[in-house]
Amino acid sequence: MENLGFIRQYPYNFLENLSLHGEENRMVEELEFFKQNGGSSIVECTTLGLSRDVGKLQKISMETGVNVICGTGYYTASTHPPSMDNLTHEQLVSTMVHDITQGADGTAVRCGVIGEVGCSWPLTDNERKVLKATATAQSETGCPVIIHPGRHTDAPSEIIRVLQEAGGDVGATVMSHIDRTFFEPEDVLEFASLGTYLEWDFFGLEVSHCQWADIDMPNDAMRIKMIRQVLEEGHADKVVISHDVDTKHRLMHYGGHGYSHILLNVVPMMRSRGISEKDINKILVQNPKQLLTFK
Numbered sequence: 001m002e003n004l005g006f007i008r009q010y011p012y013n014f015l016e017n018l019s020l021h022g023e024e025n026r027m028v029e030e031l032e033f034f035k036q037n038g039g040s041s042i043v044e045c046t047t048l049g050l051s052r053d054v055g056k057l058q059k060i061s062m063e064t065g066v067n068v069i070c071g072t073g074y075y076t077a078s079t080h081p082p083s084m085d086n087l088t089h090e091q092l093v094s095t096m097v098h099d100i101t102q103g104a105d106g107t108a109v110r111c112g113v114i115g116e117v118g119c120s121w122p123l124t125d126n127e128r129k130v131l132k133a134t135a136t137a138q139s140e141t142g143c144p145v146i147i148h149p150g151r152h153t154d155a156p157s158e159i160i161r162v163l164q165e166a167g168g169d170v171g172a173t174v175m176s177h178i179d180r181t182f183f184e185p186e187d188v189l190e191f192a193s194l195g196t197y198l199e200w201d202f203f204g205l206e207v208s209h210c211q212w213a214d215i216d217m218p219n220d221a222m223r224i225k226m227i228r229q230v231l232e233e234g235h236a237d238k239v240v241i242s243h244d245v246d247t248k249h250r251l252m253h254y255g256g257h258g259y260s261h262i263l264l265n266v267v268p269m270m271r272s273r274g275i276s277e278k279d280i281n282k283i284l285v286q287n288p289k290q291l292l293t294f295k
């Protein structure tokens with residue numbers, strides 16, 4: 001409690017806050033609560049280089065009965081393996097395809113997404129190499145892709161260009177972190193015309209301070225307002241939302257909103273702000289179902 005306020009302002013300053021290892025029992029409790037509130041599946045975007053442990057995720061899924069869709073691929077350059085400079089396109093593709101078709105982390109659990117694939121701004125050479133390999137792995141397997149864009153409004157469209165030129169399926173790709181990447185409805189709408197899924201995934205983060213860049217982070221009400229504008233412009237089939245639980249302080253045990261905040265608090269706000277049941281169902285059920293289906 002002594003430093004919770006400070007951690008909410010600077011969540012990434014505390015190494016201890018960045019790991020969910022050791023919190024498996026709490027995750028089980030909080031996913032059981034998620035299930036009681038109507039949740040059935042989560043997408044867990046911890047990729048290679050971020051201490052992914054698919055065996056632990058499998059155990060959590062078996063204990064709770066909540067489907068856990070695991071990710072493969074690589075996060076931002078600062079987390080790449082030391083050998084990344086020397087890894088070839090073919091080697092990167094082969095690692096991802098193995099995780100998707102054979103199983104990951106020595107288990108028989110096959111990954112269901114490539115992501116989140118980390119990109120910085122500007123994009124580094126190795127991140128560009130990973131994006132191209134991601135596109136190849138996607139075209140070989142039909143696996144959906146989730147992208148973490150660099151913190152710049154031009155980043156998402158550049159990434160989509162790279163994926164498209166490398167043969168990726170833009171329609172089966174999610175651009176995450178829209179909340180901290182686009183601040184004007186016109187910018188989101190221009191990007192939406194490219195046809196990717198748009199993911200507002202910081203629901204529950206109510207701190208306007210961003211420790212990485214001089215930007216104003218939106219709150220839940222602002223996220224819903226932006227989503228409503230995007231829905232009104234005809235993009236209801238491409239909107240998805242989530243919590244991006246990547247730190248301890250997002251768990252209920254540590255004073256956070258947990259995995260059930262969207263179901264408990266965001267959906268009622270969406271209703272009271274005029275978003276239809278049909279669109280809520282698309283955002284929570286139909287769109288995830290569509291995007292998580294291998295093409």
Ligand SMILES: CCC(=O)NCCS(=O)(=O)O
Nearest residue numbers: 116148177180212244246
């Ligand atoms: C590891 C999860 C993640 O990338 N979250 C987004 C953090 S930020 O880049 O938007 O600050």
